[in-house]
Amino acid sequence: MTNSAPSALRPQHPVPRSLSGLVEEFNLDLRDDIDGLEVTGVSLSSRTVQPGDLYVGVPGRNSHGATFAAGAAEAGAVAILTDPAGAELAAHAGLPIVVTPDARAALGAVSAWIYRTDENPATLFAVTGTNGKTSVVYLLSAILNQLGIVSGLTSTAERRIGDIAVTSNLTTPEASELHALLARMREAEVRAVGIEVSAQALSRHRVDGLVFDVAGFTNLSHDHLDDYDAMEDYFQAKLELFSPDRSRRGVVTVDSDWGRRIVDECRIPVTTLTTRDDVDADWRMRVVAESALFTEFVLEGPDGRRLTARVPLLGWYMAANAVLAIVMLVESGFDLGAIEHALGRDGGIDAYIPGRAERVSGDRGPLVYIDYGHSPDAFLNTLEAIRKFTPGRVIMVFGADGDRDTTKRAEMGAIAARGADVVVITDFHPRFEDPAAIRATLIAGAREAVPDREVHEVADPRTAFRTALALAQEGDSILYAGPGHEDYHEVAGVKIPYSARDDARAALREAGWL
Ligand SMILES: CC(=O)N[C@H]1[C@@H](OP(=O)(O)OP(=O)(O)OC[C@H]2O[C@@H](n3ccc(=O)[nH]c3=O)[C@H](O)[C@@H]2O)O[C@H](CO)[C@@H](O)[C@@H]1O[C@H](C)C(=O)N[C@@H](C)C(=O)N[C@H](CCC(=O)O)C(=O)O
């Protein structure tokens, strides 16, 4: 069972720390009297302040956080930490002001100090890469549970401690939220944590104040070129995870040149992993059996070490994600034999990953998968995997994010047209963009790649899915890519409730397939 009431998980029994102690520890510039004041938490947003918090006001794209100091005071903040510009903006908010040159850069260490996350820390696993981060984090957590280790995770989908979960808004939380989560996990006696680390998190100080025990790399492909000028900048952002300030050791998938570059350019000890026959690596994975329901693999490593296991998931790449999780566990000190024993006893890795090639159809009718893939490479891999087990036609429903990397859209259209027999193009999160223009770019990409591909343009996602379903028969598969686990649709700044998983099930019932 899942409780999703609070929007963030914080320690339930925080131990107050003196504000003057904080000022002294970080050599902060004090502008007001703070004698006797204590802090029990830290928040980067006035909307999430809890009584006793230090409110941290940082400049953003839209506004300076210090503008919201009065709101933070009203919510119970005891003081504000900000930069000199923020100090002026917050001057009349009625909060004692503490100043540092770059408050965002200070946030990680300050949060670690307030929440004491360096005391008795759990083993920390970080996962980065364009695709597969969420999957690896869930696979890590599943294997840890099978080993009897209490674990926690933070992913694009949710932050989770055992049965308690909250929905995520960012892939990697801001440092204030991350340290609060780790403090809460310590209260729950969590001994190992899987943390999904985005490039943006590394560029924006979100994982500051932590050193990961093991960092894992999946792959790198075209995405986020709205946040980074070029693939090289995006790569450099990820490479930073493999530096001594960030991680003690690494496990790198070297299937791509990007992975090999991490090995060459990183400054920590790394172990390598491949799924390819033509690539050298310390560990090698081969798929030995697969179906629409599972993928079985053999993992071979140094000194003749070997493990056979299966994941209840579709596609070779899920086996690649699983072995990355396994080698990361081995690098942190777990015994491969013990892992094999635990997995063998349970018939494989007992993982459920919300919205990643998640099958929502039943025993009859077309197979329907809801997927979070929203990059060209994710489309390519998922389509290939589905094609393998589809005797009939593959029908793909998808759209593209508005206000995000526009340069990947034509390629997404092209890959869909090449990999599917029928393409239904719909709206995803148009945000503030014109949805018809986004659809037009996707359609142009599809038409240029395969001029005679059957393409339907259906703006409304509910109708789009029903259009696909009406075209499908027993033996066909429908891939609905994009929404994954999400439960909203973002249009012009408004989040409209919409769960593709629930809606697809409803449509299957209406059609008599469920
Ligand atoms: C580019 C980026 O990372 N932006 C993040 C950033 O926004 P920003 O600095 O522009 O903030 P802003 O809106 O100007 O506000 C300034 C400050 O005022 C505060 N504020 C604002 C309004 C208010 O009422 N009260 C208040 O206190 C804000 O909390 C913030 O601290 O700080 C905000 C608060 O934490 C984030 O919500 C926001 O993420 C936006 C939503 C975002 O879309 N980020 C994407 C690019 C992102 O980070 N994605 C990655 C990768 C995902 C993947 O791999 O696919 C991720 O890790 O999620």
Ligand SMILES: Nc1ncnc2c1ncn2[C@@H]1O[C@H](COP(=O)(O)OP(=O)(O)OP(=O)(O)O)[C@@H](O)[C@H]1O
């Ligand atoms: N190892 C992989 N290689 C290539 N594609 C993958 C891999 N793992 C997953 N994918 C594809 O990427 C999609 C997203 O997977 P996942 O959510 O695990 O990645 P992610 O890195 O967490 O993405 P995001 O940061 O956007 O959440 C999957 O549904 C699948 O289509």
